[in-house]
Amino acid sequence: xxxxxxxxxxxxxxxEQILAVARRMFTELPYTEVSTTAIAREAGVQRGLVHYYxxxxxxLFLQVVRHLTATLATQLPPLPEGLSLEEMVDLCVAHFLDAxxxxxxxxxxxxxxxxxxxxxxxxxxxxxxxxLTVEHLxxxxxxxxxxxxxxxxxxxxxxxxxxxxxxxxxxxxxSRAQAHTLLARSLLTLVRDIAPAVERx
Amino acid sequence: xxxxxxxxxxxxxxxEQILAVARRMFTELPYTEVSTTAIAREAGVQRGLVHYYxxxxxxLFLQVVRHLTATLATQLPPLPEGLSLEEMVDLCVAHFLDAxxxxxxxxxxxxxxxxxxxxxxxxxxxxxxxxLTVEHLxxxxxxxxxxxxxxxxxxxxxxxxxxxxxxxxxxxxxSRAQAHTLLARSLLTLVRDIAPAVERx
DNA sequence: CAACGCTATTGGCGATGTGCCAATAGCGTG
DNA sequence: CACGCTATTGGCACATCGCCAATAGCGTTG
Numbered sequence: 001x002x003x004x005x006x007x008x009x010x011x012x013x014x015x016e017q018i019l020a021v022a023r024r025m026f027t028e029l030p031y032t033e034v035s036t037t038a039i040a041r042e043a044g045v046q047r048g049l050v051h052y053y054x055x056x057x058x059x060l061f062l063q064v065v066r067h068l069t070a071t072l073a074t075q076l077p078p079l080p081e082g083l084s085l086e087e088m089v090d091l092c093v094a095h096f097l098d099a100x101x102x103x104x105x106x107x108x109x110x111x112x113x114x115x116x117x118x119x120x121x122x123x124x125x126x127x128x129x130x131x132l133t134v135e136h137l138x139x140x141x142x143x144x145x146x147x148x149x150x151x152x153x154x155x156x157x158x159x160x161x162x163x164x165x166x167x168x169x170x171x172x173x174x175s176r177a178q179a180h181t182l183l184a185r186s187l188l189t190l191v192r193d194i195a196p197a198v199e200r201x
Numbered sequence: 202x203x204x205x206x207x208x209x210x211x212x213x214x215x216x217e218q219i220l221a222v223a224r225r226m227f228t229e230l231p232y233t234e235v236s237t238t239a240i241a242r243e244a245g246v247q248r249g250l251v252h253y254y255x256x257x258x259x260x261l262f263l264q265v266v267r268h269l270t271a272t273l274a275t276q277l278p279p280l281p282e283g284l285s286l287e288e289m290v291d292l293c294v295a296h297f298l299d300a301x302x303x304x305x306x307x308x309x310x311x312x313x314x315x316x317x318x319x320x321x322x323x324x325x326x327x328x329x330x331x332x333l334t335v336e337h338l339x340x341x342x343x344x345x346x347x348x349x350x351x352x353x354x355x356x357x358x359x360x361x362x363x364x365x366x367x368x369x370x371x372x373x374x375x376s377r378a379q380a381h382t383l384l385a386r387s388l389l390t391l392v393r394d395i396a397p398a399v400e401r402x
Numbered sequence: 403c404a405a406c407g408c409t410a411t412t413g414g415c416g417a418t419g420t421g422c423c424a425a426t427a428g429c430g431t432g
Numbered sequence: 433c434a435c436g437c438t439a440t441t442g443g444c445a446c447a448t449c450g451c452c453a454a455t456a457g458c459g460t461t462g
Contacts (some may be wrong), residue, residue, distance in 0.1 A: 008457040031319050032233060032259075035448060046412050051450060058233075106427055118313065119231050152374035153383060156365040162359030164353075173353035179400040182354060185395045186387070194386045201378040209428040209439055236419060247441050252421060 006045075015053050018043050019063060026064050027109035036060075062121060068110040069129040075099045076136050085141060086188065092140050093183045097176060100165045108170070111162055130158055141191060153195045160186060208245075213392050216254050219244050220264060228310035237261075263322060269311040270330040276300045277337050286342060287389065293341050294384045300375060301366045309371070328347055331359055342392060354396045361387060 009017070021043045025034045036057050040047040054060040077095045100107050110129075113122060135156045138146045161183055167178040210218070226235045228395045230254050237258050241248040255261040278296045311330075314323060335355045339347045361390040362384055 004457060006411065006457075011353075011410080034239060036450095037448070047449090048451080049411055052411075052452095055450085057449070073366070081413070112319065138412075142283045148374055148377065152365075152368040152372070152379075155374075156361050156383060159364030160357050160361035164357040167353040167357060171353070173349055173356075174399070175402065178350065178399045181399045181402040182357060182395060185398060186391070189390050189395070190387070192388070194383060194390070197386060198375070198382045199377065201382040204429060207428075207440065212439080215439075237421095238419070248420090249422080249442070250440060253423095253440075256421085258420070 005155045012047070014045075018045070018050055018070075019067065022060055023067060026061060027068075027105055031061060041110070062125070065110065065122060065125055068106050069125060071106055072099065072110060072131055073083050073132050075103070076133070079140050088141055089184050089188050089191075090180075092137060093180055093187065096161065096183070097165070097168075097180060100169065101176075104169050108166070118147070129147065130155060133158065137187075143191065144194060147199065149199050150191075150195050153190055153198055157187060157190055215246075219246070219251055219254060219267065220261075222260055224265050226267075227262060228306055230274070232262060263326070266311065266314045266323060266326055269307050269314070270326060272307055273300065273304065273311060274330055274333050277334070280341050285288060289324070289342055290385050290389050290392075292380055293338060294388065297362065297384070298366070298381060299367075302369065302377075305370050331356060331371070334359065338388075344392065348400065350400050351392075351396050354391055354399055357400070358388060358391055 018039065022034075022039050025039060025042065036050050037047050039060075040050050043050075050060065054063060080091070083091065110126070113126060131151075134151055137154055138151070143150065164174065164179050164182050167174045169174060174182070206236045223235075223240050224293065226240060237251050238248050240261075241251050244251075251261065255264060284292065294296070311327070314327060315401055317349065331350075338355055339352070344351065365375065365380050366381050369377060373382070
């Protein structure tokens with residue numbers, strides 16, 4: 001008797017396997033250059049199965065992005081007590097840089113996903129995770145009565161953090177120590193001096 | 202005599218017309234949802250003509266992005282003489298916000314284009330324009346002996362500027378005055394205090 | 403342990419998009 | 433007015449996508 005033509009896996013098992021392949025391919029290549037055919041081939045299944053599990057290709061891509069951002073969100077560290085603002089900023093920045101370093105590929109893939117061209121659902125996902133980290137920052141720094149304006153300032157700060165991380169890990173124009181100095185001092189100044197001034201504007 | 206079935210235009214004329222249509226569509230919809238068929242239809246020509254002028258669809262898209270970024274680069278204002286650092290920063294920020302406001306659609310489309318997914322040529326284009334504006338900033342602020350580290354810090358600043366502008370024009374979480382305060386004070390602190398500290402790290 | 407049932411998986415159809423190119427037809431020129 | 437250049441058309445070949453009916457692993461049951 002010949003061995004069966006294909007292994008029949010459980011729903012979640014197969015789903016996760018295909019998702020893993022898709023994750024790798026979408027982080028390595030532009031969206032349009034990743035075909036469902038190629039994903040299926042690498043996963044060792046027929047293309048139809050990919051659509052059976054995820055529907056449209058776009059839906060699969062969104063799943064991938066959701067997973068990437070979720071991965072990053074869970075990396076938020078616990079908050080120690082009784083530190084000064086300076087120490088807390090230092091700690092947050094160090095944690096942030098560690099996380100970015102450890103998941104460089106994932107991190108850039110997630111951040112890069114944003115611009116993928118006016119896709120409302122996609123930008124919603126990315127913005128939500130950005131908001132999550134901002135909330136985490138607010139808690140960590142114990143800012144009294146955080147306003148929406150402060151949140152906006154911190155979101156802007158996350159834009160600076162994003163590029164600074166790129167300058168460190170990709171472009172290598174900054175060392176880790178330099179990136180740390182830049183991020184820590186910027187955050188401190190923003191929260192302590194600039195944000196209040198912005199509030200008053 | 203029936204009127205001719207199509208108007209025959211000059212090479213540059215038709216090129217520009219198709220490019221204009223592509224520009225509009227690519228700034229309104231995600232890449233994958235803009236078909237060459239649709240571009241051709243809106244331009245009132247056959248699809249083959251689009252490929253005759255631009256080759257692949259990707260090439261057309263790159264042309265669009267090049268045009269968008271070029272548009273923004275030409276908006277750099279001349280530099281008045283004899284101002285203090287503070288005044289110069291104020292002026293630069295004001296100019297920047299004006300430009301972003303006037304070309305909001307174009308601006309966000311260009312910025313959003315970056316993430317389109319690991320496309321090397323595309324990121325090259327976006328980075329080059331970012332570098333251009335950084336050089337312009339350096340000239341404007343008359344920083345003595347700008348180092349690569351300072352350039353990296355300013356690129357990070359442009360990340361902050363990007364999100365801050367979004368918070369003003371899209372999310373509307375900041376007023377123009379607030380965005381101005383945020384950008385001006387951040388830039389000043391970065392150049393005067395933080396960048397030197399980063400250099401020493 | 404053979405028959406059965408559930409559903410994971412296949413394989414293929416139809417529609418759409420892309421790249422290309424030979425044939426056609428505006429339109430300026432001699 | 434005839435001619436030639438080339439802008440423009442229209443269609444072929446192929447890839448991808450979305451979908452779905454048929455098939456076949458594999459656990460369950462009598």
